[in-house]
Amino acid sequence: MIDVQLLLTGVIFGLSLGSIFFLMVVGLSLCFGLMRVISLDQLLYYSVGAYIAYSVSLTIGNLWLGVLAGMVVGGVAGLVVERVVFKRIYERDITFSMITSFGILIGGVGIIKHFWGLVPRPVPVPIAAQIGIIGTEIPVYRLVVIAIALFVYFGIWLFLNKTIIGKAIRAGIEDVEHVEGLGINVYRLFSITFIMAGALSALAGGLHAPLIMVDPQMGLEVLAFAFMIVIIGGLGSIKGTFVSSFLVGQVVSIGSLIYAPLAQMVPFAIMILILLLKPTGLYGSPLLKR
Amino acid sequence: MNILRWWSGLLLAFALVALVRAFFPLPFANEIMIFSIYTIGCNFLLGRVGFISFGQPAYLAVGAYAAAFYFYYFGTNPYLGILIGIGAGILVSVAVGPMFVRLRSDYFALVNLALAVIVFYLMQKVLADITHGDNGLWFLTNLSPTPVLDLTRPDQFFIFAFLVGFVVWAFYKYLDDSIYGACCLGAKINDDKLRFLGYDNYHIRLLAFVIANTTTAMAGAMYAVYLGFVSPEITSPSRAADPVVVTILGGVGSLYGPLVGSIAYTGMKDVLSKLIGNWELIIGFVLVFIMLAGEKGIWGTMEPLFTKLFLRAWPAGKLSENKGGGR
Numbered sequence: 001m002i003d004v005q006l007l008l009t010g011v012i013f014g015l016s017l018g019s020i021f022f023l024m025v026v027g028l029s030l031c032f033g034l035m036r037v038i039s040l041d042q043l044l045y046y047s048v049g050a051y052i053a054y055s056v057s058l059t060i061g062n063l064w065l066g067v068l069a070g071m072v073v074g075g076v077a078g079l080v081v082e083r084v085v086f087k088r089i090y091e092r093d094i095t096f097s098m099i100t101s102f103g104i105l106i107g108g109v110g111i112i113k114h115f116w117g118l119v120p121r122p123v124p125v126p127i128a129a130q131i132g133i134i135g136t137e138i139p140v141y142r143l144v145v146i147a148i149a150l151f152v153y154f155g156i157w158l159f160l161n162k163t164i165i166g167k168a169i170r171a172g173i174e175d176v177e178h179v180e181g182l183g184i185n186v187y188r189l190f191s192i193t194f195i196m197a198g199a200l201s202a203l204a205g206g207l208h209a210p211l212i213m214v215d216p217q218m219g220l221e222v223l224a225f226a227f228m229i230v231i232i233g234g235l236g237s238i239k240g241t242f243v244s245s246f247l248v249g250q251v252v253s254i255g256s257l258i259y260a261p262l263a264q265m266v267p268f269a270i271m272i273l274i275l276l277l278k279p280t281g282l283y284g285s286p287l288l289k290r
Numbered sequence: 291m292n293i294l295r296w297w298s299g300l301l302l303a304f305a306l307v308a309l310v311r312a313f314f315p316l317p318f319a320n321e322i323m324i325f326s327i328y329t330i331g332c333n334f335l336l337g338r339v340g341f342i343s344f345g346q347p348a349y350l351a352v353g354a355y356a357a358a359f360y361f362y363y364f365g366t367n368p369y370l371g372i373l374i375g376i377g378a379g380i381l382v383s384v385a386v387g388p389m390f391v392r393l394r395s396d397y398f399a400l401v402n403l404a405l406a407v408i409v410f411y412l413m414q415k416v417l418a419d420i421t422h423g424d425n426g427l428w429f430l431t432n433l434s435p436t437p438v439l440d441l442t443r444p445d446q447f448f449i450f451a452f453l454v455g456f457v458v459w460a461f462y463k464y465l466d467d468s469i470y471g472a473c474c475l476g477a478k479i480n481d482d483k484l485r486f487l488g489y490d491n492y493h494i495r496l497l498a499f500v501i502a503n504t505t506t507a508m509a510g511a512m513y514a515v516y517l518g519f520v521s522p523e524i525t526s527p528s529r530a531a532d533p534v535v536v537t538i539l540g541g542v543g544s545l546y547g548p549l550v551g552s553i554a555y556t557g558m559k560d561v562l563s564k565l566i567g568n569w570e571l572i573i574g575f576v577l578v579f580i581m582l583a584g585e586k587g588i589w590g591t592m593e594p595l596f597t598k599l600f601l602r603a604w605p606a607g608k609l610s611e612n613k614g615g616g617r
Contacts, residue, residue: 038396088582095342096398099538100327100529100581107574114571177316224407264411268404275401276389 004135010130011250011255014213016142018249023204024222025229025241026156027078027197028244033089033173034193035096039083042201043219043226045074048088049202050209052220054123063126067206071199078198090198092189113216128225145207152200153242160238160268167203169193228271230278234281244282300463303546304456310553311452316444318560320516322552323451325536326457328509331502331538332533334462338471338542339498340478341394346533347579348409349503351525352382353510355413358427358520359420364432368441369467372511379507383500391495401404406530409463419521427513430518434463453514463503463545538580539589543600550589 024046031039049070056066056263079103089097127144130137160166172179180186205218212218228247233240248267255263274281323592337339344507356378357371365371390401413421421427433442440446465471473494481491514520516595523529534582540551555573558563562569 085578085582095336095340095399096581098342098396099534100578102534103422103574103577103581105574106531106535107578108573110569110571110574114329224403227403231397231400231404260415262416265408265416268408271404272389272401275397278391279397283442 001275003060003102004134006257007254008134008136009138012138012142012146014250015246016145016249017253018246019146019209020211021222021225021249022231022242023200023207025226025233025245026152026238027201028226029194029230029233029236029241030169030197030240033238034169034176035190037086037090038094038101039086040101040223041078041104041108041244042197044105045077045198045201045278046208046222047109047112047216047219048077049074049133049205049213050123050203050214051117051204052120052202052212053209054201055116057123059098061079063123063206063210064234067193067203070202070206074202075195077197078194079191080196081198086190086194087187092213105223109219113269116214116216118216120213123209123214125210127258141210145211148203148207151201156238161218165189165192192266216243220224220280225267228267231281232273232274234268234283237281237283240281241261296463296467297460299545300456300459302451303459303549307452307455311448313530315348316448320444320448320451322549323448323455324509324512324516325552325556326513326548327451327455328506328554329508329533329536329540330462333537333540333543333548334465334505335498335502336534337547338474338478338539339495339502341391341495341499342395342399342400342534344399344530344534345404345406345500346404346503347525347530348406348505349379349383349506350510350513351406351520351522353379353507354514354520354524355421355510356507357514358429359510361429361514362427363420363430366432368433368436368515371515372508375511375514376508377506378497379504379510380500382507383503383594387496387499387503391492391499403530406525410433410522410525413525419462423493424522424539426519426521426523433515433518438491446471446515447516451516454508454512458508459545459549466545470494470497524580535577537587538577539587541593544587544589546594547589549589550586550592554588 024042027042027045030037031037031042035131049067052070052073053066055061057063058068060066085100086097089100105253113209125141126137127139127141129140131140131143132138158166167181168184169192172186172189176186217288223283225248229241232247233244247270250264251267251270254268307319307323310322328346331349332343332346335343338421353375357375360371360374371413386405390398393401414423421425438449441450444532465474476487476489476500477491485491494580510524513524536551536555537548537549539554540547541550557568559570562572
């Protein structure tokens with residue numbers, strides 16, 4: 001049997017991984033819910049966020065500023081892409097946005113390679129301290145990441161439920177035409193959602209950077225996981241995304257303690273199983289077509 | 291006359307491919323031949339049935355590994371290896387098809403990608419004892435020369451790939467023209483109406499899925515024979531979108547799109563990677579541009595020009611023939 005200390009480390013590791021997954025995928029999920037587009041370019045903002053965090057922390061020496069700068073860049077990039085590309089394809093089929101945003105992702109990876117080169121870069125961990133819980137040394141940084149993700153989830157919940165813009169976005173997820181009928185400019189809501197999504201993806205990248213090496217392919221590497229989380233949770237559901245990211249995080253982390261090769265495959269097996277039993281994912285509602 | 295017209299496009303297209311062989315180095319010609327066979331399955335699924343498949347590499351790997359296992363552990367005959375690859379492709383797509391084709395198009399893409407990832411880890415880690423993990427299986431010396439077309443020699447392999455490609459294209463052209471092809475198109479555009487007409491959606495899609503993925507598995511087996519080794523790299527998630535990109539590049543749903551697309555893609559990759567080092571940049575933006583410009587791709591834009599050219603060349607013959615046929 002696995003001993004408690006190893007298990008505790010595994011759980012914390014899984015929680016922090018799940019937090020990163022959540023921040024990364026929530027944008028994708030929001031975009032799908034409101035605009036019915038699959039915005040794979042979120043993974044580009046994830047890598048951009050990580051690279052900006054790397055560069056800023058290298059020059060200034062403070063990762064948190066880098067993460068903030070990355071969020072700004074991610075948000076702006078999201079806005080630009082939305083205005084230039086997605087604005088033209090809202091009316092089109094969903095596969096259409098998938099392919100187009102994949103093109104943006106590949107092109108963006110090319111840009112990253114151009115600026116930062118091919119070599120993976122290490123990013124120093126901003127908080128080196130460790131605290132002992134039941135005799136296990138836990139890196140504080142991972143706990144901070146988990147706290148940030150919980151905070152963001154709570155923030156999104158507040159935003160969607162307590163502010164008028166958030167309520168409009170939630171109503172738009174249910175039925176865009178009715179929201180338009182109320183005289184609300186939905187295209188502005190779309191832009192706001194995209195800025196939020198881009199910033200959150202960049203936040204995920206910036207926070208993930210010290211835990212892994214940043215490399216140009218990092219967005220493509222998590223692509224499969226992003227897909228999987230969205231599917232398990234149900235496209236468009238924030239709560240579903242939250243639950244499934246932590247589920248997948250735990251499966252990957254605990255699974256690798258038991259038998260490493262299986263850790264990567266079990267989530268996908270779970271996904272196929274869930275799709276066969278409940279094709280809309282755990283929390284997905286039956287999809288309305290626009 | 292009609293038969294001649296039916297074949298003329300195919301013959302012309304493959305004559306142009308033969309020109310490619312004459313002017314460009316052999317590896318390039320072989321690569322585009324296999325790559326276009328690989329892509330036509332994806333093209334059929336995307337353009338005709340409306341399934342966007344990010345998981346094509348899974349079936350490519352199935353074909354490649356089936357052939358590779360045969361060469362590495364059992365036999366030596368390249369032709370038999372390719373047949374085994376095709377058989378494995380049919381088996382796997384019949385096994386997973388009934389689960390997958392019930393899903394909507396976007397979920398289908400995601401699940402297919404997941405399958406590619408599963409196959410990747412299966413080959414890289416879980417079955418590492420028999421697949422040798424990342425090192426791959428090397429069996430170039432295991433292949434025995436065959437009497438008529440010696441597949442172990444690249445130049446003769448090209449002739450084989452060329453002939454196979456011709457047959458595959460004739461088959462897909464036949465499919466496009468048949469009632470079944472029309473049903474597939476119906477399933478893409480309006481499946482309620484198709485059901486109303488009394489056709490069974492599910493079986494149409496399943497058959498299309500099996501046909502397309504078997505073609506892909508065949509391309510995988512041909513890769514195995516041509517390269518003489520197979521590694522998990524061919525199904526890695528970062529390459530999962532290659533066939534989709536090429537399909538879009540060539541023109542979705544057009545018959546010769548995959549040919550044009552794979553020539554353009556492989557060419558761009560070769561030329562650009564020498565020049566600037568990051569060809570993804572160009573590929574990505576070309577992709578976005580094509581999608582925004584109306585999703586027609588290279589061949590889709592060129593096709594009307596070609597037809598115009600031909601109609602101008604043949605109006606008299608065509609008219610008289612139509613009259614003769616009518617009376």
